[in-house]
Amino acid sequence: xxxIANSRRRQILRxxxxxxxxxxEIASTVDDVSWPAVSQNLRLLKNAGLITERRQGTxxxxxxxxxALGPLEAVLxxxxxxxxxxxxxxxxxxxxxxxxxxx
Amino acid sequence: xxxIANSRRRQILRxxxxxxxxxxEIASTVDDVSWPAVSQNLRLLKNAGLITERRQGTxxxxxxxxxALGPLEAVLxxxxxxxxxxxxxxxxxxxxxxxxxxx
DNA sequence: GACTTAATTTAGCAATAGCTTAAATAACCC
DNA sequence: GGGTTATTTAAGCTATTGCTAAATTAAGTC
Numbered sequence: 001x002x003x004i005a006n007s008r009r010r011q012i013l014r015x016x017x018x019x020x021x022x023x024x025e026i027a028s029t030v031d032d033v034s035w036p037a038v039s040q041n042l043r044l045l046k047n048a049g050l051i052t053e054r055r056q057g058t059x060x061x062x063x064x065x066x067x068a069l070g071p072l073e074a075v076l077x078x079x080x081x082x083x084x085x086x087x088x089x090x091x092x093x094x095x096x097x098x099x100x101x102x103x
Numbered sequence: 104x105x106x107i108a109n110s111r112r113r114q115i116l117r118x119x120x121x122x123x124x125x126x127x128e129i130a131s132t133v134d135d136v137s138w139p140a141v142s143q144n145l146r147l148l149k150n151a152g153l154i155t156e157r158r159q160g161t162x163x164x165x166x167x168x169x170x171a172l173g174p175l176e177a178v179l180x181x182x183x184x185x186x187x188x189x190x191x192x193x194x195x196x197x198x199x200x201x202x203x204x205x206x
Numbered sequence: 207g208a209c210t211t212a213a214t215t216t217a218g219c220a221a222t223a224g225c226t227t228a229a230a231t232a233a234c235c236c
Numbered sequence: 237g238g239g240t241t242a243t244t245t246a247a248g249c250t251a252t253t254g255c256t257a258a259a260t261t262a263a264g265t266c
Contacts, residue, residue: 005104022242034226034227036246037224039245059233059242060243079104109254127213136256137255138213145214160212209266210265213260219255219256221254227246227248229246230244230246232241233243234240235241
């Protein structure tokens with residue numbers, strides 16, 4: 001529960017929702033944060049049993065364990081679409097602002 | 104989301120799930136915690152829009168806003184029954200212990 | 207108005223969460 | 237073995253969280 005209470009971790013979960021990704025891919029996608037921070041969040045998610053880890057060579061691939069997430073899945077989906085809504089609103093406000101300046 | 108990440112607040116929500124209760128009733132039911140602490144958690148829940156408040160005289164009655172909780176309801180129910188399970192397990196372990204001592 | 211009861215707000219404190227930088231591990235390649 | 241790449245662990249720091257005790261507000265009663 002506390003695992004998905006954090007927005008960075010929700011972002012990570014979204015990244016590894018449909019397909020597995022290596023720690024490096026995740027860390028370079030999530031920005032404004034260092035690699036170790038991402039690694040720590042991955043460990044927390046794994047300890048909570050919400051993601052799976054597959055090691056291959058020097059890489060570690062992570063993936064959301066949707067079964068383990070249970071009813072949290074619905075909550076996550078709601079929050080993700082809400083985030084998208086906020087982004088869209090921001091973009092629209094930005095566009096209105098530019099249009100007004102141009103006129 | 105962070106609102107229900109806290110076990111005290113989940114406990115409060117369970118108390119005011121089916122019927123409204125006054126702040127005092129809630130505070131005296133939830134134990135190991137002071138009134139102000141309960142009051143603060145109630146305010147947090149209210150700011151998050153998850154509970155409603157009705158004032159009558161010197162009393163304030165709170166109640167869970169199940170519509171606002173949306174998919175969080177399923178998560179809460181799962182956690183509550185899980186807590187019950189833990190309590191039952193504890194009780195059973197306790198019983199086994201006593202039985203063994205009695206023999 | 208003074209008094210009681212119900213509840214909240216304020217101030218301050220201890221524990222925790224999440225981060226950063228630097229050091230360590232682990233698998234691979236030459 | 238030495239070097240490189242991928243990732244984690246460790247140590248330490250700051251911000252936030254949840255609490256308590258004390259002060260405050262608010263509504264009713266005499």
